[in-house]
Amino acid sequence: MDQLILKVENLWKHFGGITAVSGYELExxxxxxxxxxxxxxxxxxxIFNLISGVLKPDKGKILFKGKDITHTRPDTIASMGLxxxxxxxxxxxxxxxxxNLKVAAHIHTSYSFIHTLLSLPRLYSEERKTLERVETILELFDMQAQRNEIASNLPYGLQRKLDIARALMTDPEVLLLDEPSAGMNTQEAEELALTxxxxxxxxxxxxxxxxxRMPFVMGLAETxxxxxxxxxxxVGPPSEIQKNPKVIEAYLGAGDVVA
Ligand SMILES: Nc1ncnc2c1ncn2[C@@H]1O[C@H](COP(=O)(O)OP(=O)(O)OP(=O)(O)O)[C@@H](O)[C@H]1O
Structure with missing residues (x-):
């Protein structure tokens, strides 16, 4: 069996009288x-807020790399690699x-004032790692040409790309993307899918x-x-999900479309 990196068991969350999440499971x-x-x-x-520790569940368990993170703080979960x-x-x-990229790395850089005094070599090595990571991420996102541009001056599609790039500065193993193509035009969304x-x-x-955006997620996700x-x-591969009568009914009931 494939190694599970994240496992969610019987997760529940209520907001007053609303049941927002009921018995959610994930492997x-x-x-x-x-x-x-x-x-x-x-x-x-x-569900993203629960897994990333922003919200605490009423019931259930979340395991990341085999460790129980159900009641772990969001910053600790992030430093663990999610x-x-x-x-x-x-x-x-x-x-x-x-x-923007450097600040995102420093959120989790582990030097303190005392380290700064006692361990300048360590500080330099952390700084060098950050600079190397910036270059890797700029290259992967094909954004070297924009490195000195002010974020708010970028076209919207590039701002969204930069937001994802920032999340990767801490070298995570698991990345949760919440509506990454929201507000993009079709061309921007297609480029983002390739990235x-x-x-x-x-x-x-x-x-x-x-x-x-169904073509976007169906083209990227295998499940x-x-x-x-x-x-x-x-639950299933995109080809089955698109034909599933329960799914079509849920979307039609909501006035939305699946494909
Ligand atoms: N902080 C909150 N307080 C009260 N109710 C909330 C809160 N957050 C979410 N809800 C409610 O919980 C339910 C689930 O909301 P959630 O935002 O998780 O749905 P979603 O699938 O992400 O929706 P969308 O696609 O519109 O972003 C909704 O009924 C929402 O109104």
Missing amino acids: LPKGAVFGLIGPNGAGKTT TRTFQNLRLFPSLTVEE IKKIKEELDLTMIIVEH IQVLDYGSVIA
Whole structure:
């Protein structure tokens, strides 16, 4: 059996009278790309918030690399190698592309004031690693030409790309992407899909992608989970999911389309 990098058991989350997530289960093998889809309000972002530690579940268990992270802080989970993006961009708009990447690395750089005094060589080596990582990420995202541009001056598609690039500065093993193509035009979304394929291979990532743009997620994920009212109603390869009557009904009921 494939090695599981992330396992979620019987996860529940209520907000007042609303059951946002009900008995969610996931077995994510290392190296997999999963798509998580479902109509608006189905519970997709809440699941990302639970897995990344932003929210705590009412019930259930989350195991990352075999360790129980159900009650672990988000920054600790990130430093363990699980990171995510948000639906809304989290860039520093007045900083350059390169500065945005450096800041993202320093969020988890482990030197303190005392280290700075006692261990300058260590500081230099951390700094050198950050600079090397910036170059690797700029090259993978084909953004070297924009390195000195102010983030808010970039076209929207590149701002979204930079947001994903920032998430990769800490060298994660698992990346959760929350609607990465939101607000993009078709050409920008197609380019982003190619970038995601490239970073998955080059950086040996495991990914879960929440998306409303069906051709995008169906072209990237080998397995799709479909959520409706907080429960998984279907799991399978994209070709089966598109034909699944329960999925079509859930989307038609929501006035949305699957393919
Ligand atoms: N902080 C919160 N407080 C109260 N209710 C919430 C909160 N967060 C989510 N909900 C509710 O939980 C349910 C699931 O929401 P969630 O945002 O996870 O769905 P989603 O599938 O990500 O939707 P979308 O595709 O529109 O982003 C919805 O009914 C939503 O209104």
